[in-house]
Amino acid sequence: MAQTLIAEKPEHAEGVEHVLERAFGPGRFAKTSERVRERGAVFEPGLSRVALNAAGEVIGVCRIWRAEAGQPVYFLGPLAVDPDAQSGGLGLALVQACVAACRAVGGGAIVLVGAEKFFAPAGFTRVPDGRVSLPGPTDPARLLWQALRPGGLDKIEGELRAPR
Numbered sequence: 001m002a003q004t005l006i007a008e009k010p011e012h013a014e015g016v017e018h019v020l021e022r023a024f025g026p027g028r029f030a031k032t033s034e035r036v037r038e039r040g041a042v043f044e045p046g047l048s049r050v051a052l053n054a055a056g057e058v059i060g061v062c063r064i065w066r067a068e069a070g071q072p073v074y075f076l077g078p079l080a081v082d083p084d085a086q087s088g089g090l091g092l093a094l095v096q097a098c099v100a101a102c103r104a105v106g107g108g109a110i111v112l113v114g115a116e117k118f119f120a121p122a123g124f125t126r127v128p129d130g131r132v133s134l135p136g137p138t139d140p141a142r143l144l145w146q147a148l149r150p151g152g153l154d155k156i157e158g159e160l161r162a163p164r
C-alpha cells in the first residue's frame with residue numbers, strides 16, 4: 001500500500017482519533033503517559049508524524065511532546081497504526097521519522113513508555129532504574145530513552161513534567 005509520512009496538521013485530528021480508538025480501544029486514557037500530557041507537556045505537531053494512505057486517510061500516528069526532566073526532553077507517544085495496516089513496517093517507520101525530526105531541530109533526547117523489543121531497532125534503550133519517573137505507575141522495563149546527540153542523556157533526572 002502506498003503511504004506518505006508527514007507532519008501532523010489540525011486537519012488530521014479526526015483521523016488520528018479514529019486510529020487511536022481502533023488501535024488502543026477504550027483503555028488508552030488510563031495510561032500514565034496520558035498524565036504527562038495532561039500535566040502540561042507541549043504538543044509538537046511539526047515533530048509528530050501521521051501516515052496517510054493513497055486516499056489521504058490517516059492510518060498511523062506518532063506524536064511528540066516537549067517536556068522536561070532535569071533538562072528539556074521530548075516525550076514520544078501515542079504511537080498507533082490502524083489494525084488493517086499493521087505488521088507492514090509502518091509503526092517503526094513513524095518512530096524513525098519522529099526521531100529524525102527531533103534530531104533535526106537540535107533536541108537532546110527522547111523518552112517514551114513502550115516495549116523495548118519494538119523500539120530497540122529505532123535506537124531506544126531502557127532507562128537505568130531510578131533516573132526518570134512519571135506521574136503514575138510505570139513498569140521500569142518499559143521506560144525507554146535515546147540520546148539525539150553526544151551527552152544528550154547526561155543531565156536527565158527526576159520526574160517528567162511540563163517544560164519551564
Ligand SMILES: CC(C)(COP(=O)(O)OP(=O)(O)OC[C@H]1O[C@@H](n2cnc3c(N)ncnc32)[C@H](O)[C@@H]1OP(=O)(O)O)[C@@H](O)C(=O)NCCC(=O)NCCS
Nearest residue numbers: 023079080081086087088089090091092113114115117118
Ligand atoms: C505497536 C504498533 C504501533 C506497531 O505498528 P506496526 O505498523 O504493526 O509496526 P511494524 O510493522 O513496524 O512492526 C511490527 C512488529 O512489531 C512488533 N510489536 C508490535 N507490538 C509490539 C509490542 N507491544 N511488543 C513487542 N513487539 C511488538 C511485532 O514483532 C511486530 O511483528 P509481527 O507483525 O510480525 O508480529 C501497532 O501494533 C499498534 O498500533 N498497536 C496498538 C497500540 C500500541 O500498542 N502502541 C504502542 C504503544 S508502546
